[in-house]
Amino acid sequence: MLNFIEGGVCAAQGFRAAGIHMGVKSRKTTKKDVALIVSDVECAAAAVFTRNAVKAAPIHVDREHLKNGKAKAIIVNSGNANACAPQGEENARRMCAAAAKAVGCDVEDVLVSSTGVIGQRINVELIEEGIPALAAMLEASPAASAAAAEAIMTTDTVKKEIAVETMVGGKKVVMGGIAKGSGMIHPNMGTMLCFLTTDCAISPEMIRTALLETVNMSFNRISVDGDTSTNDSCIVLANGKAGNPVITEKGEDYDAFLKALQALCVQLAREMASDGEGAKHLITCTVKGAKSELSAETISKSVICSTLTKAAIFGTDANWGRVLCAMGYSGEDFDPDKVDVHFTSAAGDIMVCEQGRGVNFDEDLAKKILTEHDVEINITMGEGEGSCTCWGCDITYEYIRINGDYRT
Amino acid sequence: MLNFIEGGVCAAQGFRAAGIHMGVKSRKTTKKDVALIVSDVECAAAAVFTRNAVKAAPIHVDREHLKNGKAKAIIVNSGNANACAPQGEENARRMCAAAAKAVGCDVEDVLVSSTGVIGQRINVELIEEGIPALAAMLEASPAASAAAAEAIMTTDTVKKEIAVETMVGGKKVVMGGIAKGSGMIHPNMGTMLCFLTTDCAISPEMIRTALLETVNMSFNRISVDGDTSTNDSCIVLANGKAGNPVITEKGEDYDAFLKALQALCVQLAREMASDGEGAKHLITCTVKGAKSELSAETISKSVICSTLTKAAIFGTDANWGRVLCAMGYSGEDFDPDKVDVHFTSAAGDIMVCEQGRGVNFDEDLAKKILTEHDVEINITMGEGEGSCTCWGCDITYEYIRINGDYRT
Numbered sequence: 001m002l003n004f005i006e007g008g009v010c011a012a013q014g015f016r017a018a019g020i021h022m023g024v025k026s027r028k029t030t031k032k033d034v035a036l037i038v039s040d041v042e043c044a045a046a047a048v049f050t051r052n053a054v055k056a057a058p059i060h061v062d063r064e065h066l067k068n069g070k071a072k073a074i075i076v077n078s079g080n081a082n083a084c085a086p087q088g089e090e091n092a093r094r095m096c097a098a099a100a101k102a103v104g105c106d107v108e109d110v111l112v113s114s115t116g117v118i119g120q121r122i123n124v125e126l127i128e129e130g131i132p133a134l135a136a137m138l139e140a141s142p143a144a145s146a147a148a149a150e151a152i153m154t155t156d157t158v159k160k161e162i163a164v165e166t167m168v169g170g171k172k173v174v175m176g177g178i179a180k181g182s183g184m185i186h187p188n189m190g191t192m193l194c195f196l197t198t199d200c201a202i203s204p205e206m207i208r209t210a211l212l213e214t215v216n217m218s219f220n221r222i223s224v225d226g227d228t229s230t231n232d233s234c235i236v237l238a239n240g241k242a243g244n245p246v247i248t249e250k251g252e253d254y255d256a257f258l259k260a261l262q263a264l265c266v267q268l269a270r271e272m273a274s275d276g277e278g279a280k281h282l283i284t285c286t287v288k289g290a291k292s293e294l295s296a297e298t299i300s301k302s303v304i305c306s307t308l309t310k311a312a313i314f315g316t317d318a319n320w321g322r323v324l325c326a327m328g329y330s331g332e333d334f335d336p337d338k339v340d341v342h343f344t345s346a347a348g349d350i351m352v353c354e355q356g357r358g359v360n361f362d363e364d365l366a367k368k369i370l371t372e373h374d375v376e377i378n379i380t381m382g383e384g385e386g387s388c389t390c391w392g393c394d395i396t397y398e399y400i401r402i403n404g405d406y407r408t
Numbered sequence: 409m410l411n412f413i414e415g416g417v418c419a420a421q422g423f424r425a426a427g428i429h430m431g432v433k434s435r436k437t438t439k440k441d442v443a444l445i446v447s448d449v450e451c452a453a454a455a456v457f458t459r460n461a462v463k464a465a466p467i468h469v470d471r472e473h474l475k476n477g478k479a480k481a482i483i484v485n486s487g488n489a490n491a492c493a494p495q496g497e498e499n500a501r502r503m504c505a506a507a508a509k510a511v512g513c514d515v516e517d518v519l520v521s522s523t524g525v526i527g528q529r530i531n532v533e534l535i536e537e538g539i540p541a542l543a544a545m546l547e548a549s550p551a552a553s554a555a556a557a558e559a560i561m562t563t564d565t566v567k568k569e570i571a572v573e574t575m576v577g578g579k580k581v582v583m584g585g586i587a588k589g590s591g592m593i594h595p596n597m598g599t600m601l602c603f604l605t606t607d608c609a610i611s612p613e614m615i616r617t618a619l620l621e622t623v624n625m626s627f628n629r630i631s632v633d634g635d636t637s638t639n640d641s642c643i644v645l646a647n648g649k650a651g652n653p654v655i656t657e658k659g660e661d662y663d664a665f666l667k668a669l670q671a672l673c674v675q676l677a678r679e680m681a682s683d684g685e686g687a688k689h690l691i692t693c694t695v696k697g698a699k700s701e702l703s704a705e706t707i708s709k710s711v712i713c714s715t716l717t718k719a720a721i722f723g724t725d726a727n728w729g730r731v732l733c734a735m736g737y738s739g740e741d742f743d744p745d746k747v748d749v750h751f752t753s754a755a756g757d758i759m760v761c762e763q764g765r766g767v768n769f770d771e772d773l774a775k776k777i778l779t780e781h782d783v784e785i786n787i788t789m790g791e792g793e794g795s796c797t798c799w800g801c802d803i804t805y806e807y808i809r810i811n812g813d814y815r816t
Contacts, residue, residue, distance in 0.1 A: 054736030054744045054764075084732055084744065084764055118729025119766030230733050307715070311808055321526025324492055325638050328462030336462045336492065356462075356492055358527030397805050400719055 001167050002260055004267075008145030008161030011176035012199040013241040014040040017144045018137040019151030022130035024123060025079030025116070032151035034127060035178075036134050037195055038073040038103050043237040045071035045111070046208035048215045050232035056081055057088030058112040059233065061096060065108045069204025071237060072109040074195055075099040075131070076152050078180070080122040081191065082114040083230040091124040098128040102135035113233050115154055115180065115191040149178040152193055155402055156180050160271045166260040169244035169253045173200040175264055181272030192219060194234040194268060200257055201240035202247040209250075210258050211236050218265035221297065221390040222273045222304075236261075273391035274373075278398025281313050282374045286389045289381040295332050296381075296388035302330035303377060304392035313375055314394035318343055318366035320352040323377060338382035345372035409575050410668055412675075416553030416569030419584035420607040421649040422448040425552045426545040427559030430538035432531060433487030433524070440559035442535060443586075444542050445603055446481040446511050451645040453479035454616035455519070456623045458640035464489055465496030466520040467641065469504065473516045477612025480517040482603055482643060483507040483539070484560050486588070488530040489599065490522040491638040499532040506536040510543035521641050523562055523588065523599040557586040560601055563810055564588050568679045574668040577652035577661045581608040583672055589680030600627060602642040602676060608665055609648035610655040617658075618666050619644050626673035629705065629798040630681045630712075644669075681799035682781075686806025689721050690782045694797045697789040703740050704789075704796035710738035711785060712800035721783055722802035726751055726774035728760040731785060746790035753780035 009017050019035040047066055049059045065071065075095050082088050096110040103110075114122065138144070149159035163176030175198035180191070202210070215234055240246065247253045274282035285303045290296035303309055306326035312319040320341045328336065341353035347368045350361050369375070417425050427443040455474055457467045473479065483503050490496050504518040511518075522530065546552070557567035571584030583606035588599070610618070623642055648654065655661045682690035693711045698704035711717055714734035720727040728749045736744065749761040755776045758769050777783070 052733065052736035053738075053740070053742060054732050081729070084729060084761065084766060086765055118727075118733065119761065121766075228737055230729075230736060311810075314808065319526075321489070321492060321638075324462050325460065325526065328460035328638060329636055330461075333461060353492065353527065357494055358492060358529075395808060397808050400722065400803060400805050400808065 002263055003165050005163045005165050007142045007163045008176045009037055009148060009178045009195060009197050010140050010142065010145040011163030012174040012197050014199060014239050015197045016138040016140045017148040018134050018139065019147035019149070020130065020134050020137060022126055024077050024126060032147060033077055033079045034130060034134055035076045035148035035151035036073065036099060036138065037148060037197065038138055039197070039237055039239045041239050041241070042070050042072050042109065043239045044069060044202055044204040044207045045235065045237050046204065046211045047111070047233060047235040048211055050228040050230060052228045052230050054084065054230050056083035056114060056231040057085070057092040058082055058114050059231070060089055061092040062111045065096070065111055070109060071111050072105045073099055073103050074111045074113065074235060074237070076113045076193065076195070077127060078152050078154050079116040080114060080120060081116045081118045081231050082122045084119045086121045091122050094124045095127055098131040102131045111235055113193055113231070113235070115152065115193055115231050118230060145176070145178060152178065152180045154180060155277050156275055158275055160268055162264055162267055164260050164264050166256055168200055168242070168256045171242050171244040173198065173242040173244055173257065175200065175260060177264060177268060179268045179272060181275050191229040191231040192272065194219065196236040198236065198238045199241040200238050200247065201242060201244050202238045202257065206247050206249070206254060207236055207238050210254065210261055213258060214261045214265045217262060218269040221301070222269050222392065270391055273393050276393035277402045278396040279393030280396055281394040283313055283377065283392045283394065284374065284389060285377040285379070285392070286387065287379045287381065288387040289383055290386035291384040292386040293388055294386070296386040297390065298332050299327050299330045300388050300390040302326045304390045307395055310392065310395040313370060314396050316367050316370040318352055318363070318370060323379070324353065327379070334381055334383050340380045342378040343369050344376040344378055345369045345374060347372050410671055411573050413571045413573050415550045415571045416584045417445055417556055417586045417603060417605050418548050418550065418553040419571030420582040420605050422607060422647050423605045424546040424548045425556040426542050426547065427555035427557070428538065428542050428545060430534055432485050432534060440555060441485055441487045442538060442542055443484045443556035443559035444481065444507060444546060445556060445605065446546055447605070447645055447647045449647050449649070450478050450480050450517065451647045452477060452610055452612040452615045453519070453643065453645050454612065454619045455641060455643040456619055458636040458638060460636045460638050462492065462638050464491035464522060464639040465493070465500040466490055466522050467639070468497055469500040470519045473504070473519055477616070478517060479519050479645060480513045481507055481511050482519045482521065482645070484521045484601065484603070485535060486560050486562050487524040488522060488528060489524045489526045489639050490530045492527045494529045499530050502532045503535055506539040510539045519643055521601055521639070521643070523560065523601055523639050526638060553584070553586060560586065560588045562588060563685050564683055566683055568676055570672055570675055572668050572672050574664055576608055576650070576664045579650045579652040581606065581650040581652055581665065583608065583668060585672060585676060587676045587680060589683050599637040599639040600680065602627065604644040606644065606646045607649040608646050608655070609650060609652050610646045610665065614655050614657070614662060615644055615646050618662070618669055621666060622669045622673045625670060626677040629709070630677050630800065678799050681801050684801035685810045686804040687801030688804055689802040691721055691785065691800045691802065692782065692797060693785040693787070693800070694795065695787045695789065696795040697791055698794035699792040700794040701796055702794070704794040705798065706740050707735050707738045708796050708798040710734045712798045715803055718800065718803040721778060722804050724775050724778040726760055726771070726778060731787070732761065735787070742789055742791050748788045750786040751777050752784040752786055753777045753782060755780050
């Protein structure tokens with residue numbers, strides 16, 4: 001059983017959320033910009049953070065707070081990344097302290113995330129002032145999850161939330177999440193934030209293992225390892241309220257939980273890619289017949305991250321030469337003469353390259369296929385059994401506009 | 409002595425060139441699209457080719473023809489890359505044979521290059537037909553070099569040619585070149601072609617060594633190692649007509665030759681970066697105080713290739729956070745708290761980040777600085793003695809327009 005359901009980060013038992021406007025965002029807007037997620041009881045907690053050598057202050061604080069594998073609340077702001085900023089760690093700690101006070105828990109049980117402009121001092125006084133009102137609005141409702149999802153958005157055009165239910169150890173287990181995406185243009189992923197909640201009973205070790213296994217096949221397949229922003233964070237809280245036997249090792253229960261978590265995160269990853277800054281297309285690139293899964297992933301990422309391929313899809317131009325070129329500079333060794341490339345969408349499927357050579361194809365049909373929002377690039381290599389799917393988006397005039405004038 | 413002079417690829421003694429319109433380019437234009445460069449006598453020859461696993465047919469043929477380290481002529485077309493194309497090698501050989509016949513040399517003494525659309529059969533019959541007329545126009549004049557430089561252009565907006573004279577072994581030695589650049593958007597460098605001629609007397613081994621040393625600190629610093637197109641080629645011919653003692657080992661003569669060759673190629677590299685597709689700015693990024701030169705190069709390239717930094721420069725937005733972010737995901741280990749960043753141009757110099765933290769700066773002055781065509785990002789790291797300069801350009805609406813509709 002695996003059902004997608006409503007409720008986002010509040011779908012699982014015992015979680016409440018809220019999101020309000022405090023004015024952290026530099027532009028004069030009324031947009032929500034601070035979110036709070038709280039569990040009724042202490043949770044097993046885990047996180048995956050950016051591999052960027054320059055890490056935002058909240059990440060250093062979270063690492064400390066996660067040492068015991070436990071947490072109860074997450075406070076998040078958009079509008080300011082609190083990275084390379086004066087008094088960064090001090091202010092991140094102040095955000096945790098204010099949230100801890102408002103929800104009545106230890107400061108070490110609060111995790112903090114930020115996203116927005118780098119290098120400017122965060123207006124922590126404003127946030128401290130607003131947190132009591134934010135905490136007063138905490139609710140276990142779909143509307144509350146939606147408010148939190150809105151509050152973490154920056155250039156996202158739609159909020160991203162999702163939840164699934166499954167059976168683990170004979171009990172119904174629910175998990176949900178909210179996320180914000182980013183410009184999807186390699187090698188600069190804008191900040192990715194994702195907050196996941198579940199009522200599954202699972203040990204801190206196993207939730208950490210499950211999160212790593214999940215991030216590697218979802219969010220890490222919309223970007224490139226190491227090419228991450230200063231603030232990227234994916235945090236999961238598991239409060240055990242589902243009453244299943246606590247998962248403490250790999251096995252059937254772990255697999256059921258992992259399967260649901262992965263389905264959840266793949267869907268969020270697809271939504272992030274689809275909502276890349278200015279994007280008009282979701283591009284799904286599947287490589288089959290590579291030497292290994294890792295080789296397939298490297299090649300698929302190289303295609304997904306190719307600015308020229310992105311531009312061709314934006315122009316609905318079936319320029320498969322750019323796909324081969326991107327495969328070629330991926331660093332993987334392969335025989336180009338065994339490569340087939342198809343473009344596929346709801347409008348049809350067309351082979352554009354066979355055994356490494358161009359084939360005559362119906363340009364009108366190709367155009368129709370590439371005009372769809374969801375476009376697939378399907379590659380077969382004839383090298384082995386490795387396969388992998390990665391996700392990206394096209395690059396558009398809008399992307400340049402957004403990023404040419406982000407701060408002002 | 410190191411003087412920049414006129415004449416491009418015809419500046420050195422004993423070289424003639426020509427460029428004409430044959431109709432290889434798919435669009436109906438009268439633009440020149442085939443070039444020929446010929447030395448009066450056999451030359452020591454060397455080349456550096458793309459590291460892309462998918463290599464265009466001419467590269468395979470050139471590798472064969474360069475086995476003896478000798479060549480006499482280069483035939484080049486734009487409009488069709490002859491990569492992943494039916495009868496690729498056969499047609500590349502036919503181009504060499506036609507050129508050899510027209511100029512009266514062995515087919516093995518002819519090198520061939522192509523640039524343009526991937527995957528379509530090259531119209532070799534058209535080229536064979538046109539080569540006698542092309543050969544008839546060979547001339548040792550600046551105008552002939554200019555015609556050849558025009559004929560190899562694709563999306564370049566200006567032709568790129570240059571020449572320098574220097575003293576080697578008591579004799580005046582001249583070298584010159586023509587080049588075509590490319591979209592400068594990492595990780596997809598459009599095809600880079602560069603053809604160099606010199607009257608220096610130098611052995612095939614030493615010209616090869618000099619070319620490698622030069623490419624690594626010029627053209628390879630406008631892109632990223634391994635991120636190359638199917639056709640990238642840099643070829644040098646040295647015919648010995650200057651009468652200097654033949655350079656057969658490293659030493660004073662080699663150093664004098666190398667210095668001139670590097671000055672030549674750095675200037676061509678800057679021109680390529682400056683003429684990146686749709687570019688409005690040349691961005692020069694210098695990293696000082698890195699752990700090593702290689703570390704400085706990796707970090708500088710990461711900044712230069714950052715799409716978000718490119719977009720910020722396009723928007724004249726002093727968003728130095730993106731510079732730090734790009735440094736951070738370069739893979740190099742360093743202490744962000746020791747990094748200073750300056751933006752510099754003819755309009756002034758401004759520190760925007762000190763010891764890893766944002767500083768208050770004059771936004772109006774920053775805007776003025778970034779409005780100039782030539783913009784510098786100057787980074788000091790406090791880690792060691794390594795330094796390096798790399799070149800890139802901004803990303804613009806025009807880039808998207810060009811690359812969204814390249815084939816049609």
